[in-house]
Amino acid sequence: DGGITQSPKYLFRKEGQNVTLSCEQNLNHDAMYWYRQDPGQGLRLIYYSQIVNDFQKGDIAEGYSVSREKKESFPLTVTSAQKNPTAFYLCASSIAGSNYGYTFGSGTRLTVV
Amino acid sequence: GENVEQHPSTLSVQEGDSAVIKCTYSDSASNYFPWYKQELGKGPQLIIDIRSNVGEKKDQRIAVTLNKTAKHFSLHITETQPEDSAVYFCAAIIPNKLVFGAGTILRVKS
Numbered sequence: 001d002g003g004i005t006q007s008p009k010y011l012f013r014k015e016g017q018n019v020t021l022s023c024e025q026n027l028n029h030d031a032m033y034w035y036r037q038d039p040g041q042g043l044r045l046i047y048y049s050q051i052v053n054d055f056q057k058g059d060i061a062e063g064y065s066v067s068r069e070k071k072e073s074f075p076l077t078v079t080s081a082q083k084n085p086t087a088f089y090l091c092a093s094s095i096a097g098s099n100y101g102y103t104f105g106s107g108t109r110l111t112v113v
Numbered sequence: 114g115e116n117v118e119q120h121p122s123t124l125s126v127q128e129g130d131s132a133v134i135k136c137t138y139s140d141s142a143s144n145y146f147p148w149y150k151q152e153l154g155k156g157p158q159l160i161i162d163i164r165s166n167v168g169e170k171k172d173q174r175i176a177v178t179l180n181k182t183a184k185h186f187s188l189h190i191t192e193t194q195p196e197d198s199a200v201y202f203c204a205a206i207i208p209n210k211l212v213f214g215a216g217t218i219l220r221v222k223s
Contacts, residue, residue, distance in 0.1 A: 006156075033211070035213075041215060042119075042202060042213040042214055042215040042216050043157075043202065043213040044213075045211075045212075048210070058210070090156055090157070092156075092211075100145050100147065100162065100206065101159075102147070102159065102211055103159075104156035104157050104158070105156050106154075106155055106156045107154070107155070107156050109154075
Protein backbone atom coordinates (compact mmCIF):
# COMPACT_ATOMS: atom_id res chain seq x y z
CA ASP A 1 0.00 0.00 0.00
CA GLY A 2 1.22 3.48 -0.80
CA GLY A 3 1.74 5.81 2.09
CA ILE A 4 4.00 8.02 4.12
CA THR A 5 6.01 6.63 7.03
CA GLN A 6 7.48 8.56 9.91
CA SER A 7 9.89 7.07 12.38
CA PRO A 8 10.34 6.78 15.23
CA LYS A 9 6.90 7.33 16.76
CA TYR A 10 8.42 8.56 20.03
CA LEU A 11 11.82 10.19 20.44
CA PHE A 12 13.62 11.51 23.47
CA ARG A 13 16.49 13.95 23.22
CA LYS A 14 18.83 15.43 25.76
CA GLU A 15 19.29 19.16 25.74
CA GLY A 16 22.12 20.23 23.45
CA GLN A 17 21.81 17.27 21.12
CA ASN A 18 20.77 17.20 17.49
CA VAL A 19 18.19 14.62 16.45
CA THR A 20 16.91 13.55 13.03
CA LEU A 21 13.32 12.55 12.27
CA SER A 22 12.71 10.27 9.32
CA CYS A 23 10.01 10.69 6.66
CA GLU A 24 9.65 8.31 3.71
CA GLN A 25 6.89 8.16 1.08
CA ASN A 26 6.14 5.73 -1.74
CA LEU A 27 3.34 7.77 -3.31
CA ASN A 28 5.59 9.17 -6.04
CA HIS A 29 4.81 12.66 -4.73
CA ASP A 30 7.19 15.43 -5.70
CA ALA A 31 6.44 17.76 -2.78
CA MET A 32 7.09 17.07 0.88
CA TYR A 33 6.46 19.14 4.00
CA TRP A 34 7.28 19.24 7.70
CA TYR A 35 4.83 20.66 10.23
CA ARG A 36 5.08 21.17 13.94
CA GLN A 37 1.99 20.76 16.12
CA ASP A 38 1.61 22.29 19.56
CA PRO A 39 -1.60 22.25 21.62
CA GLY A 40 -3.97 25.02 20.63
CA GLN A 41 -1.76 26.29 17.79
CA GLY A 42 -2.71 24.12 14.86
CA LEU A 43 -0.02 23.06 12.42
CA ARG A 44 2.88 25.32 11.61
CA LEU A 45 5.08 24.85 8.55
CA ILE A 46 8.79 24.28 9.22
CA TYR A 47 10.23 23.45 5.77
CA TYR A 48 8.94 22.26 2.44
CA SER A 49 10.41 20.86 -0.74
CA GLN A 50 8.83 20.90 -4.18
CA ILE A 51 11.57 18.93 -5.91
CA VAL A 52 14.68 16.91 -5.16
CA ASN A 53 17.71 18.94 -4.03
CA ASP A 54 15.58 22.02 -3.36
CA PHE A 55 13.72 23.19 -0.26
CA GLN A 56 12.33 26.38 1.26
CA LYS A 57 11.88 27.68 4.77
CA GLY A 58 8.41 27.76 6.22
CA ASP A 59 7.13 29.97 8.99
CA ILE A 60 9.20 28.51 11.86
CA ALA A 61 12.43 27.21 10.27
CA GLU A 62 14.84 28.52 12.91
CA GLY A 63 16.62 25.69 14.72
CA TYR A 64 15.70 23.11 12.08
CA SER A 65 17.41 21.77 8.94
CA VAL A 66 16.33 19.43 6.15
CA SER A 67 17.71 17.66 3.11
CA ARG A 68 16.07 16.26 -0.02
CA GLU A 69 18.56 13.98 -1.70
CA LYS A 70 15.93 11.50 -2.83
CA LYS A 71 12.35 11.97 -3.98
CA GLU A 72 11.11 9.48 -1.39
CA SER A 73 12.86 10.93 1.66
CA PHE A 74 12.74 14.26 3.51
CA PRO A 75 14.49 13.98 6.90
CA LEU A 76 14.19 16.76 9.46
CA THR A 77 17.01 17.56 11.90
CA VAL A 78 16.10 19.34 15.11
CA THR A 79 19.27 21.11 16.17
CA SER A 80 20.40 22.30 19.57
CA ALA A 81 19.57 25.82 18.39
CA GLN A 82 15.84 25.04 18.59
CA LYS A 83 14.92 26.46 21.99
CA ASN A 84 11.64 24.62 22.51
CA PRO A 85 11.75 21.40 20.49
CA THR A 86 9.25 19.33 22.46
CA ALA A 87 6.30 18.89 20.07
CA PHE A 88 4.49 16.56 17.69
CA TYR A 89 6.08 16.61 14.23
CA LEU A 90 4.12 15.75 11.12
CA CYS A 91 5.43 15.05 7.64
CA ALA A 92 3.23 15.34 4.57
CA SER A 93 3.53 14.90 0.83
CA SER A 94 1.58 15.99 -2.25
CA ILE A 95 1.68 16.23 -6.00
CA ALA A 96 3.85 19.24 -6.77
CA GLY A 97 2.23 22.27 -8.29
CA SER A 98 -1.30 21.16 -7.55
CA ASN A 99 -1.42 22.14 -3.91
CA TYR A 100 -4.00 19.60 -2.97
CA GLY A 101 -4.20 16.01 -1.84
CA TYR A 102 -1.80 16.32 1.11
CA THR A 103 -1.13 12.95 2.72
CA PHE A 104 0.16 13.01 6.29
CA GLY A 105 2.30 10.55 8.18
CA SER A 106 1.36 9.37 11.65
CA GLY A 107 3.77 11.76 13.34
CA THR A 108 6.76 11.68 15.69
CA ARG A 109 6.47 12.94 19.24
CA LEU A 110 9.75 14.49 20.32
CA THR A 111 10.44 15.12 23.99
CA VAL A 112 13.49 16.89 25.36
CA VAL A 113 14.61 15.40 28.67
CA GLY B 114 0.48 37.57 6.24
CA GLU B 115 -1.50 34.47 5.42
CA ASN B 116 -3.96 33.57 8.16
CA VAL B 117 -6.77 31.11 8.74
CA GLU B 118 -9.02 31.58 11.76
CA GLN B 119 -11.15 28.72 13.03
CA HIS B 120 -14.09 28.72 15.48
CA PRO B 121 -15.06 27.36 17.88
CA SER B 122 -12.00 25.89 19.58
CA THR B 123 -14.13 23.26 21.30
CA LEU B 124 -17.60 21.97 20.46
CA SER B 125 -19.74 19.50 22.37
CA VAL B 126 -22.87 18.05 20.80
CA GLN B 127 -25.29 15.31 21.64
CA GLU B 128 -25.20 12.21 19.46
CA GLY B 129 -27.51 12.69 16.49
CA ASP B 130 -27.25 16.49 16.53
CA SER B 131 -25.42 18.55 13.90
CA ALA B 132 -22.04 20.21 14.31
CA VAL B 133 -20.78 23.28 12.45
CA ILE B 134 -17.21 24.56 12.37
CA LYS B 135 -16.37 27.86 10.70
CA CYS B 136 -13.17 29.26 9.19
CA THR B 137 -12.14 32.54 7.64
CA TYR B 138 -9.08 33.22 5.54
CA SER B 139 -7.17 36.33 4.65
CA ASP B 140 -5.70 35.74 1.18
CA SER B 141 -8.20 36.29 -1.63
CA ALA B 142 -5.94 34.22 -3.92
CA SER B 143 -6.71 31.05 -1.95
CA ASN B 144 -8.48 28.57 -4.19
CA TYR B 145 -8.54 25.26 -2.34
CA PHE B 146 -9.95 24.53 1.11
CA PRO B 147 -9.49 21.07 2.68
CA TRP B 148 -10.76 19.80 6.01
CA TYR B 149 -8.82 17.29 8.07
CA LYS B 150 -9.80 15.03 10.95
CA GLN B 151 -7.13 14.10 13.48
CA GLU B 152 -7.59 11.36 16.03
CA LEU B 153 -5.42 11.18 19.13
CA GLY B 154 -1.79 10.32 18.37
CA LYS B 155 -2.36 10.11 14.62
CA GLY B 156 -1.73 12.28 11.61
CA PRO B 157 -4.55 14.35 10.06
CA GLN B 158 -6.74 12.63 7.49
CA LEU B 159 -8.43 14.50 4.65
CA ILE B 160 -12.22 14.17 5.00
CA ILE B 161 -13.55 16.65 2.44
CA ASP B 162 -12.31 19.53 0.33
CA ILE B 163 -13.75 22.28 -1.84
CA ARG B 164 -12.37 24.45 -4.62
CA SER B 165 -13.12 28.09 -5.23
CA ASN B 166 -15.35 27.47 -8.24
CA VAL B 167 -17.84 25.53 -6.10
CA GLY B 168 -20.12 26.85 -3.36
CA GLU B 169 -21.00 23.60 -1.65
CA LYS B 170 -19.90 19.98 -1.58
CA LYS B 171 -21.44 17.05 0.25
CA ASP B 172 -20.24 13.56 1.10
CA GLN B 173 -22.76 11.52 3.09
CA ARG B 174 -23.03 13.18 6.54
CA ILE B 175 -20.34 15.77 5.84
CA ALA B 176 -20.72 18.96 3.84
CA VAL B 177 -18.59 22.02 3.25
CA THR B 178 -19.78 25.45 2.12
CA LEU B 179 -17.67 28.27 0.73
CA ASN B 180 -18.39 31.98 0.48
CA LYS B 181 -15.51 33.51 -1.50
CA THR B 182 -16.84 37.03 -1.24
CA ALA B 183 -16.84 36.89 2.54
CA LYS B 184 -13.74 34.67 2.60
CA HIS B 185 -15.19 32.06 4.88
CA PHE B 186 -15.98 28.37 4.67
CA SER B 187 -17.70 25.93 7.00
CA LEU B 188 -17.81 22.22 7.80
CA HIS B 189 -21.20 20.69 8.59
CA ILE B 190 -21.55 17.25 10.16
CA THR B 191 -25.08 15.89 10.46
CA GLU B 192 -26.36 13.02 12.60
CA THR B 193 -23.16 13.04 14.65
CA GLN B 194 -21.85 9.78 16.06
CA PRO B 195 -19.34 9.09 18.88
CA GLU B 196 -16.70 8.16 16.29
CA ASP B 197 -16.89 11.71 14.93
CA SER B 198 -15.13 12.86 18.13
CA ALA B 199 -11.72 14.18 17.07
CA VAL B 200 -9.86 17.39 16.29
CA TYR B 201 -10.88 19.02 13.01
CA PHE B 202 -8.65 21.40 11.07
CA CYS B 203 -9.58 23.66 8.23
CA ALA B 204 -6.91 24.86 5.83
CA ALA B 205 -6.47 27.16 2.89
CA ILE B 206 -3.97 26.86 0.10
CA ILE B 207 -1.85 29.87 -0.58
CA PRO B 208 0.42 28.86 -3.50
CA ASN B 209 2.92 26.25 -2.33
CA LYS B 210 1.75 26.30 1.28
CA LEU B 211 -1.13 24.83 3.21
CA VAL B 212 -2.07 27.16 6.09
CA PHE B 213 -4.06 25.58 8.91
CA GLY B 214 -6.58 26.87 11.37
CA ALA B 215 -5.92 26.24 15.07
CA GLY B 216 -8.29 23.28 15.21
CA THR B 217 -11.64 22.42 16.80
CA ILE B 218 -12.01 19.69 19.39
CA LEU B 219 -15.36 18.02 18.69
CA ARG B 220 -16.90 15.87 21.41
CA VAL B 221 -19.99 13.84 20.59
CA LYS B 222 -21.79 12.75 23.75
CA SER B 223 -23.78 9.54 23.65
